[in-house]
C-alpha cells in the first residue's frame with residue numbers, strides 16, 4: 001500500500017473542462033429552461049358576428065370555425081439561478097401566457113418548460129384569493145396550502161400584514177372581504193403574500209402596476225433583497241425603466257416570438273427604437289391614406305364640375 005509522506009510533493013495538473021463538463025455545470029445552475037415552447041389558445045369566436053349570420057349558420061347546422069391563437073410560438077431560453085429576468089413586448093405579445101406556462105397554470109401545446117425550485121406567482125389579479133374571505137383569512141389559507149405549521153403561519157401572517165400595510169390606507173381592511181378592496185389594496189396583499197412564501201423563483205406579472213408610488217418603491221426594494229439572496233425573478237412589465245433598473249437579463253417578445261435576449265439596456269433601447277419606427281410607419285401610412293382621400297375628393301369635385309358644365313351647355317345656358 002502506498003501513502004504520501006509530508007515531504008513528498010504531488011504535482012497537480014489542471015484538467016481542462018470538457019464541453020460536456022461545462023454543460024453539466026451550467027445545467028446545475030439553471031432555474032428555468034424553456035425549449036421550443038408553443039402555447040396556443042383555441043377560440044370559437046366568429047370574425048364578424050351578426051344575428052343574421054348566426055341564424056343562417058344555425059339553419060344550415062354549420063359549426064363556428066375554431067380559431068387558433070398562437071400566443072407563444074417557438075420560444076427557447078434559459079435562466080440561471082439568481083437572475084432577474086425582465087420580459088417586455090407590445091400588448092398581446094405573449095408575455096403573460098409565457099408566465100402562465102412557467103407557473104404551471106398552462107400546459108405547453110408543444111415544447112418543454114422546466115422550472116427548478118419553489119415557485120411563487122404574482123399575477124396582476126392575485127389569482128388564488130377567495131374574494132369572499134378577508135385578507136387575513138386568505139393569508140392563512142395560503143399558508144395552509146404551503147404546508148406551514150401553526151407557528152409559521154402566525155409569524156408570516158404578521159410579517160405579511162406589516163408589509164401590505166393596509167391599515168395605513170383603510171383601518172381594519174385586513175378583516176374585510178377582499179372583494180371590497182381597491183385594485184391597489186389587492187396588489188399589496190398579493191405582493192406581500194408572494195414574497196413571504198420564501199420562493200426560489202418569483203414570477204411577477206404587472207402585479208406592481210396597481211400599487212402607488214410608495215408601495216412600488218417598497219416592492220422593488222423587497223425584490224432586490226430576494227435577488228441578493230440568489231432567488232430568481234421573472235418580471236413581466238410595460239414599465240421599461242423598472243425593468244431596466246431591476247433586471248440583469250431581458251427578453252423582448254413580439255407576436256409570440258422571442259425577438260431579442262440579452263443585456264437589459266441593449267434590449268430595452270432596441271425595443272424603444274422599434275416602437276419609434278412602428279409609430280413613424282403608422283403615421284406615414286395615415287398621412288398617405290389622408291392624401292389619397294383628399295386626391296379622390298378633388299377628382300370627384302372636378303368630375304361634378306365637368307358634369308355641371310355639360311348640363312348647362314346642353315340646355316344652352318352659361319355657367
Ligand SMILES: Nc1ncnc2c1ncn2[C@@H]1O[C@H](COP(=O)(O)OP(=O)(O)OP(=O)(O)O)[C@@H](O)[C@H]1O
Pocket residue numbers: 041042043069070071089090091092093094095096097098
Ligand atoms: N384566455 C385566452 N383565450 C384566447 N386568447 C387569449 C387568451 N389569453 C390571451 N389570449 C391571446 O393570446 C395573445 C397573447 O396574450 P398575452 O396576454 O399573453 O399577451 P401580453 O404580452 O401579456 O399582453 P399585455 O401586455 O396586453 O398584457 C393575444 O393575442 C391574446 O389575445
